[in-house]
Amino acid sequence: MPCNDDPYDMAILGNGVSAWACAHAARRAGLSVAVLERRPDPGPPVGEHLPPEGISALSALGLAGLLDTPAHRPSPAVLSLWGGPVPVRLDLLMRPGGRALHVDRAVLGTDLKARAIAAGAEAIALRGRPRHGGSPGRWTLQVKTPGGGRYIAAGLLVDATGRAAALAQAMGAGVERHDTLTGIAAFLEDTPCTDGALLMESLADGWCYAAPLARDRLVAVFLTDAANLPRGQAARQAFAADRLRQSRLIAPRMAGGPAPDSRLRTVPAWSQITGPSLGPGWIAIGDAAMAFDPLASAGLTKALLDVRETVDAITDGRAEAFHTLARRRAARYAAYRRELAETYGRERRYHPARFWQARRAARAGQGGRAGTARQPVWG
Ligand SMILES: Cc1cc2nc3c(=O)[nH]c(=O)nc-3n(C[C@H](O)[C@H](O)[C@H](O)COP(=O)(O)OP(=O)(O)OC[C@H]3O[C@@H](n4cnc5c(N)ncnc54)[C@H](O)[C@@H]3O)c2cc1C
Structure with missing residues (x-):
């Protein structure tokens, strides 16, 4: 050799x-x-979500221009349903740096x-x-x-x-x-939306988020403890689809798009x-x-x-x-x-x-x- x-x-x-x-x-x-x-x-x-602090960290490495491509979508806010029944919108433009992205x-x-x-x-x-x-x-x-x-x-x-x-x-x-937090992620095509806010929502046995990406794509993820996940790809797929449908913020964004399909991925997400x-x-x-x-x-x-x-x-x-x-x-x-x-x-x-x-x-x-x-x- x-x-x-x-x-x-x-x-x-x-x-x-x-x-x-x-x-x-x-x-x-x-x-x-x-x-x-x-x-x-x-x-x-x-x-995908790169908050203003992440963009600053990239700039500090001399890599700021890397993000100047339409492949990454501006993310003006985080909209969350967490701890109460009323959605709360956090405007990221108010944070130092003021610019956030959903990156591809x-x-x-x-x-x-x-x-x-x-x-x-x-x-x-x-x-x-x-x-x-x-x-x-x-x-x-x-x-x-x-x-x-x-x-x-x-x-x-x-x-x-x-x-x-x-x-x-x-x-x-x-x-x-x-912990054993595990995510089931679905990438959906043809899900146009005008608001690029990151969506986050708590559910009874976990929580979920969705990030609208460039080119009318959406990534939607349900996260729970590994022990809650059913065995087998089909059962897991149905489980994740059910939980995402329970979400008041995310379900309406998925309505026009296909159900989570074979591109669904199980990903480790624990600390x-x-x-x-x-x-x-x-x-x-x-x-x-x-x-x-x-x-x-x-x-x-x-x-x-x-x-x-x-x-x-x-x-x-x-x-x-x-x-x-x-x-x-x-x-x-x-x-x-x-x-x-x-x-x-x-x-x-x-x-x-x-x-x-x-x-x-x-x-x-x-x-x-x-x-x-x-x-x-x-x-
Ligand atoms: C569901 C989920 C959502 C997330 N959302 C966000 C978010 O919105 N914003 C955010 O900032 N972060 C988010 N993160 C975290 C973020 O994705 C990670 O922190 C980031 O990817 C870490 O980068 P890394 O290069 O350290 O590791 P990784 O991205 O994991 O890269 C590790 C690389 O090493 C390779 N590798 C593994 N084993 C070997 C081996 N034995 N030999 C050689 N290569 C190997 C892998 O193939 C991979 O290419 C999220 C994570 C998850 C799971």
Whole structure:
């Protein structure tokens, strides 16, 4: 198997927003980067709402122009039915930055990748899981590629594999899940609407949201605990369609469109934290470091902030920079969990229901066991 003679400064495992944003930022910092992208990829993830804070985070990475395409649809507001029978409209134009979007995740991913490649990152298609060997600062990855296989040498390994946290776990880290929230997502065509507001609504055994996308598409998602989901694709489809039809905000938007069909996808949506999320010669980023409940609409923003802070720590290189990053991550997760518990706690109408009881029982400050690396990351 051939091996690159000059090791990459960084090899990133993953193919999502975190992977490509990190590759782009690392190239801008002068590091050589290889991105190992899984083939075939399961397709773009769900999660379209990019609030003003997310757009600012993208700008801070030098990627503002990326959003200037009609593929992404302006989102002027969030309309929610939560905690009471009257819909509440939150105008996003009033928030700092004032602009929010419903992004087409496939387009965002493709455009981010193109920027990273143009900046000099190398994409390497990957089959199966790579095996790592060597030692921090002098890693070798044995990878299977569509053309055979090769060894890749890299100083730093970056885990951008989302909730799988595949590399972090291979390094001995643990993933702590705090619930079993699971989404069933339906992508609907031919659902025109003039109002681009994000719709959110609580139901007796979960909650749902819908985001109107460009080209008259709509994504509608019902979320509940995994134990509530029936077995089998057909039963699950009927279950999700039934819950979305119960929604006062979303059902009327789906009326003209087809019922949720075979493109319906089951997606993990629970809160989790990886501990530690960094160690000697490796670091997890984005959802691989911590993943949020979609209620926060903050996964992309958090991933982009994390990418910036991570690349800053890497270019700083001192152990203290990584300790600070680990502390910041733990604080971010604790703050997120507090806010999440408060938001779920505002819904009191479905009192005996297990879904809501479990969330009300979640107490502030359960930040998981985000560990701090004992040695510097940069070997
Ligand atoms: C239902 C739902 C709704 C959401 N809504 C929003 C929203 O409105 N706004 C928002 O900001 N966020 C939202 N999110 C969260 C957001 O989608 C994620 O935070 C974001 O996708 C994280 O990006 P990532 O690159 O870290 O991980 P991912 O997007 O999960 O990417 C991980 C990549 O790693 C690849 N991979 C996995 N395992 C391996 C492996 N072993 N080897 C190689 N590659 C691997 C995967 O194929 C994938 O390409 C939502 C999430 C869900 C589930």
